[in-house]
Amino acid sequence: MTKTEIIEKIIPFLVEEFEVEVDLIKPEANLHETLQLDSLDYIDLIVIIESSFNINVTYEDFQNIKSFDDFYCFLDSKMNTSQTSITN
Amino acid sequence: MMNRVVITGMGIYSCIGKDLEETTQSLYQGKSGILLDLDRKEFGYRSGLTGYIESPNLKGILDRRSRIMLSEQSEFAYLSTVEALKVACIDQKFIDINNIGVLFGNDSSAKAVISANDIIREKKETVMVGSGSVFQSMNSTVTMNLSTIFRLKGINLTVSAACASSSHSIGLGYMFIKHGYQDCIICGGAQEINIYSMANFDALGAFSVREDTPQKASRPFDRDRDGLVPSGGAATLILESLEHAVRREARILGEVIGYGFSSNGAHISNPTIEGPQKALEMALEQSGIRIQEIDYINAHATSTPVGDATEAKVIFNVFGDTSPYISSTKSMTGHECWMAGASEIVYSLLMMENGFIAPNINFDNPDEDSAKLNILAETKETGINCFLSNSFGFGGTNTSLIIRKWRNN
Numbered sequence: 001m002t003k004t005e006i007i008e009k010i011i012p013f014l015v016e017e018f019e020v021e022v023d024l025i026k027p028e029a030n031l032h033e034t035l036q037l038d039s040l041d042y043i044d045l046i047v048i049i050e051s052s053f054n055i056n057v058t059y060e061d062f063q064n065i066k067s068f069d070d071f072y073c074f075l076d077s078k079m080n081t082s083q084t085s086i087t088n
Numbered sequence: 089m090m091n092r093v094v095i096t097g098m099g100i101y102s103c104i105g106k107d108l109e110e111t112t113q114s115l116y117q118g119k120s121g122i123l124l125d126l127d128r129k130e131f132g133y134r135s136g137l138t139g140y141i142e143s144p145n146l147k148g149i150l151d152r153r154s155r156i157m158l159s160e161q162s163e164f165a166y167l168s169t170v171e172a173l174k175v176a177c178i179d180q181k182f183i184d185i186n187n188i189g190v191l192f193g194n195d196s197s198a199k200a201v202i203s204a205n206d207i208i209r210e211k212k213e214t215v216m217v218g219s220g221s222v223f224q225s226m227n228s229t230v231t232m233n234l235s236t237i238f239r240l241k242g243i244n245l246t247v248s249a250a251c252a253s254s255s256h257s258i259g260l261g262y263m264f265i266k267h268g269y270q271d272c273i274i275c276g277g278a279q280e281i282n283i284y285s286m287a288n289f290d291a292l293g294a295f296s297v298r299e300d301t302p303q304k305a306s307r308p309f310d311r312d313r314d315g316l317v318p319s320g321g322a323a324t325l326i327l328e329s330l331e332h333a334v335r336r337e338a339r340i341l342g343e344v345i346g347y348g349f350s351s352n353g354a355h356i357s358n359p360t361i362e363g364p365q366k367a368l369e370m371a372l373e374q375s376g377i378r379i380q381e382i383d384y385i386n387a388h389a390t391s392t393p394v395g396d397a398t399e400a401k402v403i404f405n406v407f408g409d410t411s412p413y414i415s416s417t418k419s420m421t422g423h424e425c426w427m428a429g430a431s432e433i434v435y436s437l438l439m440m441e442n443g444f445i446a447p448n449i450n451f452d453n454p455d456e457d458s459a460k461l462n463i464l465a466e467t468k469e470t471g472i473n474c475f476l477s478n479s480f481g482f483g484g485t486n487t488s489l490i491i492r493k494w495r496n497n
Contacts, residue, residue, distance in 0.1 A: 019152050040153070043219040044156070046215055047215065047216055047218050050211075050215075056213075
């Protein structure tokens with residue numbers, strides 16, 4: 001899956017789950033503030049990611065994620081690592 | 089010095105009405121909220137009969153975080169509480185500067201627990217149940233959610249006592265206020281109404297199987313009754329000290345004047361005569377009124393052969409020939425279980441307010457015990473000055489509550 005495909009897949013889930021306007025989801029926007037995430041919300045974000053992409057993530061993975069673009073890069077990296085593991 | 093305890097608000101979300109107005113109409117018309125749910129039969133239930141309630145849609149009313157924490161019965165309780173607070177003219181500003189508590193009856197949250205474990209079995213990872221699951225799964229799901237949503241700061245606890253849960257919540261609320269520990273408490277009861285919540289109760293064979301005529305299945309006191317019909321929803325009452333209510337010029341709906349309770353200390357599910365009778369007599373003694381002053385008894389009677397017979401004997405032992413009017417609103421609603429104690433106070437208050445007594449529908453033929461009682465098969469237009477409501481539960485827990493029409497003396 002390309003990074004573009006990841007973005008196209010994840011945004012509708014974020015809009016639906018966290019009830020935010022799609023226009024607010026910009027690459028440079030702050031993930032935490034835009035989605036108004038509290039500690040419990042990260043659990044639901046993990047559920048979305050694992051259900052959508054079949055990859056494992058943890059709460060700690062979000063420590064270094066600030067913007068949506070950081071988030072997309074993280075997902076892209078995780079997907080590629082996962083695919084590499086499968087092919088190796 | 090003891091405080092007098094009054095009721096200043098009430099709300100309901102039940103199978104016979106999603107609010108007080110609709111419920112009043114149903115009570116007056118003797119309308120049943122029971123149907124046959126074929127999904128239950130497919131699931132393996134012996135009886136597919138149940139009360140039916142439309143699932144609420146709270147999107148646009150509550151924010152996402154609040155909504156995902158709510159179990160089914162918490163959703164019902166939220167709506168009944170919104171209505172009760174509106175009737176009581178209590179807004180969020182008032183709640184924020186006062187020490188209002190919450191005591192709600194609830195004794196299960198089966199759907200949330202089972203759904204979560206189904207997900208974990210499939211996904212092999214607990215995080216996949218999501219953040220709301222644990223808050224939906226606990227017995228205290230209703231009170232923890234109501235106290236969070238309404239920012240309540242007083243007593244905060246769930247009362248679990250089987251089918252006497254919510255009557256005990258009212259009784260405990262009465263005691264807290266009477267003895268000065270709280271000025272105002274949101275009391276009530278909530279009951280989930282889904283396929284998971286009643287399965288092991290169905291296993292006892294205690295439900296009616298009159299599936300060809302669902303609305304005639306719940307027939308308390310009738311000679312041909314064959315079991316109860318499970319149901320659910322939520323009911324809320326706002327209890328206050330008289331002083332607190334008068335100070336804010338609240339409209340008073342009624343006064344709680346007696347809370348009797350007991351435990352049978354015998355079989356876990358079969359009733360006794362001594363236990364319930366003790367609760368009735370305790371309530372009467374506490375109220376200071378004579379038995380002749382009870383105009384109406386809202387019976388616990390669930391439409392089980394043994395349970396109704398036992399209660400009929402108890403009522404006759406206590407009231408003898410004074411013959412207060414009696415009906416069991418469970419004839420229309422089915423057995424609302426953890427909600428029943430509170431909902432039946434709401435139903436009785438609506439009758440008191442509107443000058444009628446709702447019928448014990450499906451009471452076609454008495455048996456030898458119910459023949460001695462003054463059971464109303466049809467709606468009766470009459471005033472109620474004082475009513476008594478019974479609720480009895482598994483484990484032999486018994487309650488009797490006495491409510492009097494408000495009089496300023």
